[in-house]
Structures are given as structure tokens and as C-alpha cells.
Amino acid sequence: MTPLIEVRDLRFQYEDGTQALDGINFTLHAGETVALFGANGSGKTTFVLQLNGILQGQGSVTVCGLPVTKDNLATVRSKIGMVFQDSDEQLFMPTVLEDVAFGPLNQGLTSQQAIEKAIAALKQARMEHAANKAPYHLSAGEKRKVALAGVLAMDPEILVLDEPTTFLDPPAQRNLVHLLSELPQAKLIVTHNTRFAGALAQRAVFFERGKLVADGTVQEIVQRFDWTYSALAPEDLRYLAQRRL
Amino acid sequence: MHHVLVDQWSQGSSPLHARDPRAKLLVLVTFLVALATTAGNAFPTLAVDAALLAAGALIAGLPLGRLLLRAMAILPFSVTFGIISWLAGEHLRAIALVEKSYLSTVAVLLLVGTTPLPRLLSGLEALGTPRLLVLLAQFLYRYLFVISEQAQHLRLAAACREGSSGAHRHGKFRAAAGALAVLFARSYYRAEGIHQAMLARAFTGRFSPLNPLRFGPADGFFTAVIGAMLILARIQ
């Protein structure tokens, strides 16, 4: 079976010379949920933007067997549903319904079909009550769910979520976990939230300065890089203890 | 922010809310032109105009008091010019300036209080406004609140750093310029992010409209009757 996403030796440099990705190899299989960890600025967002060809570097990226090149962009973008870090940037249309229908309309559906798709997706995200609201009247959690609906309305095979829990309070995070766990699509989740990742993903990969440096179970990765929020590293604790003396 | 109020009003449902935006725009322009060409002492005509506005607000279920209060924002300007005209001996012009500019403001409020901006923009487009301008307005309005919030934060941050020393006007000026530059850059990159999000959802360079407008018999009736009333009142 061909993997859903296959990335080989991907390199990318921003215009100002920042080497944001430096030889990435990565595979995502059908039905899998993978967490993507890494420090701020390690290249996570840059990486996911390569998957649907918004940024293009050297190396190869294939999605559902299709190389991500200019000719395939439209198909690839329909297969990958991407939920961005900043929902305000994602929800750019004047009303929720119009926003969710934006993708289906671009896929060539008539407005009647697009509205049906949009309403179905809003139901899936439990946001159908907000269809006629303006996006800026929504709470952060509602915005995230609408953004997800906008992506689901396009019937993607893969979901990519960049920091889906930012600005969400604990109940909203739990809510999102439930929602995502019900969805059959393969998922790649960029997050700093290890609990959230643990609840959804089995596998995790770790980025460091543009390189994918580890691939394993979520637990393994979290332990190996000491990737938890509250606990300070042992040397920090020692330092604090000394200061207190 | 207070303009959210109009936004809320426009979400209501009433016969006036339900009218096609083109019908309301045509009636508004008729109203404004009729009013602009009415003499300041043609009180019967002005009374009819005012009555139509009040009836519209009542039918639309808008809070009349708050509507009238909001329209008073025009008064500082018009009263100033009214006083000037009065002092110049042009009493009639003074009165006309104040009463007519107030009625015009109420009329515009009635339109935007019963028409959500996206629909208003569709109406303007259907009446011939270039699509580029309509889309621009749509994005502008969508991000107005987001960017304003950032401006608020920057202002707060600047105020915090300023401390209590009131000196250095020059430095403060430079700081404000820096804050504006940062706001500009953030807006710029935000636009980039929006563009990326559009591409990610298979945007190909053309916006397809979702709700086509429908100018039904009720809209034609509304336009004809109110338009006729306005014109008849005007020429009597």
C-alpha cells in the first residue's frame, strides 16, 4: 500500500537565507495519527506548508502517490485538509457558512451543493448553530472548530493541524480531542501539548533545527526529550534549590 | 466597539431586513436625493420623510431611541456649520443643514441596521460596483476588528513603557512611528497567512459567490411604493 504522505530528503531555505528544513524524511500511512513535536522555530510550520505546495523546496514530496508539483496542486490541496495555527487567518469570509463553503466552491461544486457540504461539515464539528454568525463573534474554541469544518467540507484524506490547542481552555481541548478521534482521516498534528498528542496519536516525530531527529511512540519521544510543560529540568531544579539557600 | 451594535441590529429578521439590498439601496438614494433637493422650510415634505424613517425603524424592530441617539454623532459638525450660517444671516440654510443632515444620517443607519454588510456589498456589486472594490471592502471589514485589537495592544504596551516622565516628545513620536511600523508589518504578514490559508483550500484566483441575490416581487413593490411616496412628498 502506498503511504499517504512520503517525504524524501526535503530541504528548504527562506529568502533571507534561513535554512528552515534540512534533509527531512517522513512517511505517513493510512489511518495513522502522528504528533509532530519540536522547539519554536525548529521548522514544523515550514514543513507542513510543504505538504500542500504552499512552500516548495528541494527533495520530493508525494501525497497519495501524487508528486506535489504545479500540475497536481489542485488535487493535492483537496486531499490534505490543513488547519492553521491562527484561526483568524483561516476564517476570512464574512460569515461562517460562507467560509466553510469556500473550499467546496473552489472544488467546483455549485452553490447549492457547497451549502449542503458546508452544513454537513458544520454538523460534524458541532457548529451548525453558528452558520450565519460572523467569524469575529466566535470564541477561540468555536473558531478552531469552524476552521476544522471548513477543511472537512472538502472531504480530505489527510488532516494536518498546526498547533490546534493554542488559545483553547482545557474543556475546549478535550472537546477537540473527542471531535478529532471520531474522524477517520489520517492526521498529522503539530503541537506542544503532549497530553493532547498522547490522547490522539500513537506515533510521534521530533524536529530540531530543521532536521527530523527522532521517530517513535509519543511516550518515548516525550521522555527522551523531556518534552513536558510543567516539570523543570533537573538542572533547573538544582539551580533553584541553591538560590533559595 | 460601538459599531458592533449596528451589526447586531442587521442580524434581525423583519420585512425590512428581508428586502433585497438593491431595493434598499435604491430607496436610500431616492430618499437622499429627494431630501437633498428639498427646501429647508418645506416642513410637510420633511415630516413625511421623518415619518417614513420612523415607520421603517419600527417595522424593522430597531430601538428607535438608540437609533436617534447614534445619528446625533453628526450634530457637532452640522450644528457648527449651522451656527456659522445663522450668524451669516442665512437662517433657513442653518436650519436646513442641521435637520437634513440628521435625517440623512438616520436613513443610512436604517439601511445598515437592517442589512448585514456582506449583503450590502453583494447589492452594491449587483448595482455595478467593481468586484475588486467589493472584495477589498469584505476583507477590510473582516480584519478591522482583528487589527484594531492589535493596535490597542501596541498602544497599551507603549503606554506601559512610557512611564511617568512626560518629557521627550521627539522620542515618543519615534516610538509611535515604530509601533505603527510594527502594526503595518503584522498586517502584512497576516495577509500572507490569509493568502496561504486560501491556497490551502484550493483557491484558484476566483471567488465564487454563495448566495445569489433575488429581487422578488415584494422587493419591486417596496421600491416602487416607497420611492413613489418619497417623490410625491418631494414635489408637493
Added chain:
Amino acid sequence: MHIPDNFLSTPVWAALDAVSIPAVGLMVRRASRELEDTRIPLLGVMGAFVFAAQMINFPVGPGTSGHLVGGALLACTLGPAPAVLVMTTIIAIQAFVFQDGGVLALGANVFNMAVAGVVAGYWPFQVWGATRRRAAIFMGGFLSVMVSGSLALAELLISGVAMPRVLVFTSLGLFAVNALIEGAITISVVQALEKLNPGFVQKPESSNGRVLAVLGSSGVLLGVAGFLLASTAPDGIQRLGRNLGLTSKAAFATPLADYSVGYFQSGWLRKATAGLAGLLLIYGLCAAGARMIARRRSA
């Protein structure tokens, strides 16, 4: 300065509507040639930026402060044609959503602030941007505010709004102060922007051709004419308005009725025809202008 409805006489606002529609249409064409649809979000967000920029105060004197108006800054960063469109959109949203400025007076306000203001604000940058950059940008900010203010004042005077000499001079003085502040704000923001990313500011020589130079200088000339007329002879300008029939009568009688065709004997028929004809004329002009532009655009 946003002129509300009922301040300008009918011939003045109608004429300015008739001028602004093709002018903005031309800019739409120009801008859509220069930029792909991908820049639409950028222009919209930049419009929101100019709105929001008004919250940031620039201290100028004891107890007083100014804020950015934006025409010249937008012209130097986005280019003149997109800047005209952004300012037009801002003025339209101010008129409809915030009831700041009239709807019938939209053409006048767009002409003063979006067309003449932006074009005049860009003109020095285009001519001297390469050699005397700082001065050119400062002058752009100054001119954009001064030109729009003078034009608005001249339009009010020509419409017959009674303004004593003192007031005209005070207004012009205030415009000049605001224009100086705008110049200072524009240049300091441009400098700060260049530090963040030099790509934000346009290259003056990359700008487009002679049409703009002509437009720019005529914008400036118009503004200067408005300024001179308003400052040297406010009475003269009003007399001019009266002689040309532009002034609305004290009673604000409909000017269209005065011009209306003489062969209608019945008073009301005549008035009704004039009123309707006026309405149709204005709408026809708007629709025809827009159609023409739309057709050319898609061609």
C-alpha cells in the same frame, strides 16, 4: 475631512460623483493589471491597518496629538493605484458603517481624499523619490492632506456654505498644521518600516509612467488652486459659484428644477420630471461607468 450629505449643493456633489466613478474605475483597471487576485487580502488588511492606525496617537504639542491619515504612506508602500482603491474603500465603509461622511457626498470625499489626496501624495515620491527621498516622502504626506483639505473647503464654499473669512483662514491653517504632522508621521513610519523590511517600501523608479506624473501634478495643481481660491478670495469663490448656478439657494430649492426644460407648463409635472430625470441620470451614470469598467476589465 468627511463632508456629510446636504452640505454640498446638488450640482457639486453630482458632478464629483460623476468624476470619481470613472477615476476609481480607471484605478481598478490599473490595479487589476498590476496585481493578481492574490493581493486582494493584502489590500483589504491594509485598509484595516489604516483604520486601526488612528488609535495610535502621535504627540505633537502640549496636550495635542495627531494620527496617521494614510494616503501617502499607502501610495509609497502598495503603489498609487492600489492605494487609491484602499482609500476609496475606507471612505465608503466610513460613510455606510460609521455614518462618517455622506453617501451622496461619497464622490466628493473619494475625489478629495482617495483620488486627489493619494495621487498628490505619491507625486513627489515619484519625481524626487530617488534623489531626495526623505524630503519627497515628507512632502507627499503634507500634500496629500493639504490637497484634500483645500478641495473640501473649496467645494463647501462653491456650494454656498456661508463661511466668514476668518473661518476660512483658520481652517486652512489647521489643514496646514495637520498636513505637516502627516508629513512627519509618514516619513518616520517609512523609515521605521525600512528598518523592519526594506521590501515594504516601493522603488520610486519602478512606478508607472507619465500618466501618473500628469495626474499627480494636476492633483497638486487642483489642490493649490483650491487653496489659493479659498484663501485669497472666499467671497470670490462664492460669487463664482453663484454665477455658475452651482450655489444652492438659501432655501435649498432644487437646482435641477431651475434648469428644467421650459416647455412644461404645469409646475408639478415640470418638477416631477426634473426630479426623476435627475435620479435616473445619476444612477445611469453610475451604472454605465461601472459597466464600462467591468467590461474593459474582463476584456
